[in-house]
Amino acid sequence: xxxxxxxxxxxxxxxxxxxxxxxxxxxxxxxxxxxxxxxxxxxxxxxxxxxxxxxxxxxxxxxxxxxxxxxxxxxxxxxxxxxxxxxxxxxxxxxxxxxxxxxxxxxxxxxxxxxxxxxxxxxxxxxxxxxxxxxxxxxxxxxxxxxxxxxxxxxxxxxxxxxxxxxxxxxxxxxxxxxxxxxxxxxxxxxxxxxxxxxx
Numbered sequence: 001x002x003x004x005x006x007x008x009x010x011x012x013x014x015x016x017x018x019x020x021x022x023x024x025x026x027x028x029x030x031x032x033x034x035x036x037x038x039x040x041x042x043x044x045x046x047x048x049x050x051x052x053x054x055x056x057x058x059x060x061x062x063x064x065x066x067x068x069x070x071x072x073x074x075x076x077x078x079x080x081x082x083x084x085x086x087x088x089x090x091x092x093x094x095x096x097x098x099x100x101x102x103x104x105x106x107x108x109x110x111x112x113x114x115x116x117x118x119x120x121x122x123x124x125x126x127x128x129x130x131x132x133x134x135x136x137x138x139x140x141x142x143x144x145x146x147x148x149x150x151x152x153x154x155x156x157x158x159x160x161x162x163x164x165x166x167x168x169x170x171x172x173x174x175x176x177x178x179x180x181x182x183x184x185x186x187x188x189x190x191x192x193x194x195x196x197x198x199x200x
Contacts, residue, residue, distance in 0.1 A: 008087040009195065016080030017108075017198030020073050023048050024108060027069040034146045038139050048072070077101040077198065084196040092196070099190045100197050107183050108199030110176055113151065117176070120148045121169055148172075 026044050034041055048069070055068040078101040085092045092100070123141060126132040155168035187200065194200050 005087055009084050012080055012084050012087065013198045016076055016083075019048075020077050020080070020105070020198060021108060021112070023052070023069050023073040023076065024105065024112065026052070027066060027073070028109070028112065028147065029143070030066050030069070032146055032150055034143060038143055040139050040143050073105055074101055077104050080198055081196050085193075088196070090193065090196065092193075096190060096192075099186075100192050103183055103187050103190065103192060104197040104199040107180070110179050110183070111199065113148070113172075114176055116144050116147045117151070117169055117172055119144050124166065151175075 022044055026048050029041055029044065036042075036045075051072045052066070052068050055072060056066075059068040059071055061067055078097050081097055081100055081104070082092060123132060123144075151172045152166070152168035155171040156166065159167045161168075187194070192200070
C-alpha cells in the first residue's frame, strides 16, 4: 500500500466515521431522552440535520424511535466502506457491505459506551477525592451521566452503591466485553476487512 492510498483511507475513515458517530449519538441520546437543550445535544442535532430531516419525510419512526437516524448511519457507513474498498482496489459485494456496515455500527456503539463508562468512573474518583463537585452541572458531564445511567441502573438496583462504591460499572464492562467478543466472531465469520470498516 502506497502513501496516497493510506492517506485516502485515513481521510475517508476519519470523515465518514466522525459523521456516523454523530448520527449514532443523536439516536442514542434520543433513546435515553437526553436534555434537548443541552448545548452538546444542540450541536449534534444541527450537525446531522442535513440528511436526517429530509429522510424523515419518507421513513417513519418505529415505536417512537428515529429510524431515519439509523438509516443515515448505515448508509454513510456503507459508503465509507465502499469508497475505502475502491481506494485499496478491493471490491466489496453487497451482502458483505451490509454485514460489515452493521458490525461496524454495533462496534461503534460499544466503543461509545466504553468511553462513556471510563469517563464516568474517572469523574466518580474525582468526586470521591473532592476534586470535582458532586453537583457539577457541566453539559458534558450531565450528558455522559444520562448516557450511562440506563446501563448502570439495573445493576444498581441489584447491588445498591454503598459508602461511595458502585459495582455497576464492573457488570456493564463485562456485558460490553461480551458484546465485543460476539462482534469479533461475527466479523471473522464474514471475513471482515478491518482496514475498510470505521469503528472496528
